[in-house]
Amino acid sequence: MASGDNEIVTHLLKRATEDQPAVDNRFDLATSYVLTGRLNTAKTYHQSVAQDGEGARMDRQARAAR
Numbered sequence: 001m002a003s004g005d006n007e008i009v010t011h012l013l014k015r016a017t018e019d020q021p022a023v024d025n026r027f028d029l030a031t032s033y034v035l036t037g038r039l040n041t042a043k044t045y046h047q048s049v050a051q052d053g054e055g056a057r058m059d060r061q062a063r064a065a066r
Contacts, residue, residue: 030042
């Protein structure tokens, strides 16, 4: 994927996370920040997922369907 695509995806994920700050959305956004080189921001989101996502589960089929 081209780096410009990563930037677009990051922007879209950020908007989605603002609308619905669910654990899975924040995880996806954190991963996108890693891909765009914004590691400190990614770390913040990954930490929030680790804290808030404890006990949360998303099965593989639901994840794959997204």
